[in-house]
Amino acid sequence: MSSISMSDRFLRSWITPLAIAAVVFVQAFGTVRADDSSVAGLLDVIRQADDPAYPAEKIRDAWDQLIDHTVEVIPDILNSIDDARSLVTVNWLSTALDRIASKGRPSEAAQVAIKAIVEDAGRSGYARRLALRQMERLDPGFRAAFIAGRLSDVEFGAEAIAAHIATADRKLGEGDKASAIQICRKAFAESTDFEQAVEIAEKLQEMDVRVPLVDHLGLLVDWYLTGPFSGKGMTAFDVVYPPEQEVDLSRPVAFEGKSYQWQHVVLSDGNWRFDLKELIEDANDCVAFAYTEFLVAEEQEAQLCAGADDTLAVWHNGQPVYSFPHYGNHLRADRHRVSLRLTKGKNTLLLKVAEAKIVPGRVGGGPKKWEFAARLVNAERYGVAVAIVKREE
Amino acid sequence: MRRMKHPVLSAIGLCLVCATSFSADWPCWRGPQSNGISRDVNAPLHWSPEHGIRWKAEIPGAGYCCPIVMRGQAILTSSTGFHDEELHILSYRVSDGELAWDTRLFGVRTARSYSRPPRRGQAAPSIAARGDRIVAVFGTGEMACVDLEGRPLWFRSLSEDYGPMTNEYGFASTPVLDEEDGYLLVDQDGNSYLFSFDLETGRTRWQTPRPDTGDNWSTPALCDVGIARLLVCSGSEYIRAYDAETGKPCGKVDGIAKLCCPTPVVCEDSIIVTSGPGGNATAVRPESMLKGTTGEKILWRSVRGGGFIPSAIVVNGLYYHANYTGVLTCLSASTGNSVTQKRLGGRAYASPVCSGGRLYFTDLTGKTTVVRADESLETLAENELGEAVAASAAIGDGLLFIRGDRHLFCIEGREDKK
Numbered sequence: 001m002s003s004i005s006m007s008d009r010f011l012r013s014w015i016t017p018l019a020i021a022a023v024v025f026v027q028a029f030g031t032v033r034a035d036d037s038s039v040a041g042l043l044d045v046i047r048q049a050d051d052p053a054y055p056a057e058k059i060r061d062a063w064d065q066l067i068d069h070t071v072e073v074i075p076d077i078l079n080s081i082d083d084a085r086s087l088v089t090v091n092w093l094s095t096a097l098d099r100i101a102s103k104g105r106p107s108e109a110a111q112v113a114i115k116a117i118v119e120d121a122g123r124s125g126y127a128r129r130l131a132l133r134q135m136e137r138l139d140p141g142f143r144a145a146f147i148a149g150r151l152s153d154v155e156f157g158a159e160a161i162a163a164h165i166a167t168a169d170r171k172l173g174e175g176d177k178a179s180a181i182q183i184c185r186k187a188f189a190e191s192t193d194f195e196q197a198v199e200i201a202e203k204l205q206e207m208d209v210r211v212p213l214v215d216h217l218g219l220l221v222d223w224y225l226t227g228p229f230s231g232k233g234m235t236a237f238d239v240v241y242p243p244e245q246e247v248d249l250s251r252p253v254a255f256e257g258k259s260y261q262w263q264h265v266v267l268s269d270g271n272w273r274f275d276l277k278e279l280i281e282d283a284n285d286c287v288a289f290a291y292t293e294f295l296v297a298e299e300q301e302a303q304l305c306a307g308a309d310d311t312l313a314v315w316h317n318g319q320p321v322y323s324f325p326h327y328g329n330h331l332r333a334d335r336h337r338v339s340l341r342l343t344k345g346k347n348t349l350l351l352k353v354a355e356a357k358i359v360p361g362r363v364g365g366g367p368k369k370w371e372f373a374a375r376l377v378n379a380e381r382y383g384v385a386v387a388i389v390k391r392e393e
Numbered sequence: 394m395r396r397m398k399h400p401v402l403s404a405i406g407l408c409l410v411c412a413t414s415f416s417a418d419w420p421c422w423r424g425p426q427s428n429g430i431s432r433d434v435n436a437p438l439h440w441s442p443e444h445g446i447r448w449k450a451e452i453p454g455a456g457y458c459c460p461i462v463m464r465g466q467a468i469l470t471s472s473t474g475f476h477d478e479e480l481h482i483l484s485y486r487v488s489d490g491e492l493a494w495d496t497r498l499f500g501v502r503t504a505r506s507y508s509r510p511p512r513r514g515q516a517a518p519s520i521a522a523r524g525d526r527i528v529a530v531f532g533t534g535e536m537a538c539v540d541l542e543g544r545p546l547w548f549r550s551l552s553e554d555y556g557p558m559t560n561e562y563g564f565a566s567t568p569v570l571d572e573e574d575g576y577l578l579v580d581q582d583g584n585s586y587l588f589s590f591d592l593e594t595g596r597t598r599w600q601t602p603r604p605d606t607g608d609n610w611s612t613p614a615l616c617d618v619g620i621a622r623l624l625v626c627s628g629s630e631y632i633r634a635y636d637a638e639t640g641k642p643c644g645k646v647d648g649i650a651k652l653c654c655p656t657p658v659v660c661e662d663s664i665i666v667t668s669g670p671g672g673n674a675t676a677v678r679p680e681s682m683l684k685g686t687t688g689e690k691i692l693w694r695s696v697r698g699g700g701f702i703p704s705a706i707v708v709n710g711l712y713y714h715a716n717y718t719g720v721l722t723c724l725s726a727s728t729g730n731s732v733t734q735k736r737l738g739g740r741a742y743a744s745p746v747c748s749g750g751r752l753y754f755t756d757l758t759g760k761t762t763v764v765r766a767d768e769s770l771e772t773l774a775e776n777e778l779g780e781a782v783a784a785s786a787a788i789g790d791g792l793l794f795i796r797g798d799r800h801l802f803c804i805e806g807r808e809d810k811k
Contacts, residue, residue, distance in 0.1 A: 056547040087550040326582040
């Protein structure tokens with residue numbers, strides 16, 4: 001009796017401090033598994049990855065526990081991705097989902113939930129893509145059928161257009177030109193990607209059908225050009241040239257004792273690329289300016305999407321809004337994206353495009369082209385309707 | 394202090410680190426000794442699409458990432474999806490080519506950048522392993538550290554941390570892993586930087602901006618100089634060393650080409666930097682890279698050894714570089730004097746590797762020319778693969794691993810030709 005009581009006292013004297021120490025240790029170092037091992041609790045921990053300072057080992061611990069769950073948790077994980085603010089969090093969740101998905105087929109109810117996420121354009125694109133991956137796994141062929149019907153889908157639209165282009169090619173190969181034209185027209189109307197729109201327009205042109213590419217993409221094909229000014233050993237962005245201070249199209253530009261005319265160039269037949277070597281001069285280590293004036297019906301947000309070989313600077317209504325002074329580039333349409341607030345009525349744009357210097361003896365690479373392209377798009381990425389200000393010439 | 398500063402202790406540390414990868418492994422870009430030379434001396438010599446291929450495994454999507462070989466796995470990255478926004482870290486069993494695991498990430502959707510075939514996607518950088526940690530980085534700026542079963546240990550998003558990845562031709566630099574740390578060079582028009590991360594947690598230890606530096610694709614070389622460990626970076630017309638411990642800029646040498654893809658080669662008494670197009674090979678004194686921008690830094694410079702995409706390799710005192718038009722140049726690594734030249738054939742992106750005194754040059758058509766690594770440049774074999782190749786080969790477990798446009802090839806060689 002006495003010995004029991006002694007050991008009881010002994011245990012009591014140690015258990016309480018040990019328990020307190022364990023709690024303190026857990027709180028301080030967090031080395032045990034997540035406090036809440038429910039799916040919701042684990043997802044809460046993983047979502048902490050939004051915070052770069054949150055310890056990765058805690059997230060990994062929750063991840064380890066999460067992947068022990070069954071495929072029924074897939075909709076919960078997909079829902080959780082909607083709330084993720086960081087791609088780091090998305091990747092923790094998506095890798096867990098992939099591990100869980102390999103365990104088998106979810107219930108019908110879970111499949112319905114997954115499909116609903118794929119179809120909901122208001123959901124996170126990552127959640128929808130992961131859900132689509134699952135639907136394809138569960139129902140091979142689902143992806144192609146789903147994509148084909150999503151021409152105006154913000155997440156899958158470009159893929160749908162690519163699928164339409166492939167279908168049109170097939171129809172044309174089968175000799176069904178009418179169907180090919182119809183499919184291309186439908187895809188063109190929804191296309192906002194520059195390359196896709198151009199590709200479809202060219203396909204249609206081959207089938208003797210013209211579409212309004214310039215208006216559709218908001219291409220700016222009416223500019224006044226002047227140059228070539230000396231590039232000053234590729235330091236043109238450190239030099240202020242006269243057009244940067246004032247544009248007066250009625251008289252030549254005077255610079256370092258020379259006179260440079262403004263010439264009016266309007267591209268036609270779907271051309272969108274201003275080849276300055278052809279339009280101005282086959283020069284190098286040089287600078288050209290392009291200027292245009294246009295009217296818009298109302299004040300609006302827009303984006304100037306431009307490409308240039310080599311450098312690009314932009315002024316909107318006389319104010320500098322963009323500068324990319326790096327040489328050694330090719331023209332990629334839409335590479336440079338500049339947000340603009342267009343004013344109601346007249347707007348002006350001035351572009352400065354410099355060309356690199358040819359290095360004697362250099363083999364490969366080097367300046368070959370000197371060109372630019374530009375367009376104006378709205379928030380939906382369709383072309384902004386502009387009216388070019390015509391001048392007497 | 395994170396790293397042993399004493400040279401002897403440092404050397405012991407390096408030996409211990411090396412011991413964490415098996416001798417038959419190829420744990421990173423440029424191999425186990427970071428110089429393209431395999432510890433295996435019996436890599437296969439002859440093969441063809443029909444003979445000598447142990448297996449070929451389909452790779453989903455695109456990429457130039459060269460494979461690594463770790464503990465019986467061949468591991469590489471690729472990207473899939475319409476925008477190449479789905480990123481993969483893939484592991485194939487060396488024994489039979491079966492896909493062991495595929496860890497999939499999402500990347501930031503970026504504009505489609507310029508790319509010639511073979512398809513680069515967002516998987517141009519190679520991956521690196523240290524012990525049981527594999528670090529992958531993608532053109533989107535996503536980084537992942539996974540274990541040898543593909544389970545994630547940490548993720549990062551460089552575009553979220555430091556701004557968008559803007560390299561017009563696609564980001565391609567490979568992580569360099571040290572004892573406890575990793576390093577990554579991000580050279581791009583507008584926002585270039587070098588940073589160090591903790592291999593355990595992925596967190597940044599230091600980040601150093603590289604102003605006036607544009608698009609480059611080179612991977613830095615680690616180099617011990619006395620008690621200092623330097624990261625030697627090339628690009629935008631200069632070579633710059635950084636203290637690996639602090640990220641502080643050290644010595645600088647001008648006079649290389651603007652665009653740099655090759656990884657500098659660290660030799661016993663020099664660091665050789667290859668640059669192009671229209672560039673040169675420049676050998677600098679390692680100790681001179683500790684500080685300053687002037688002084689006697691350059692040992693030699695040769696326009697014959699310059700070139701654009703593939704890295705160079707130094708074997709037994711000779712510098713070999715096949716420029717991407719297919720001309721192989723051999724120079725003395727100590728003097729830069731021209732030894733000989735030879736036309737190999739087609740254009741190449743892949744960097745050469747070496748096994749047992751044989752150099753392997755793979756061109757874009759997939760043809761590998763095996764050349765004796767001496768002044769003779771004797772062609773020992775010409776092997777077709779039947780598939781376009783941009784990635785550099787890896788040698789592990791006595792096998793040659795070549796990533797083609799659509800398949801990973803495990804080559805054991807033809808018995809009848811051995």
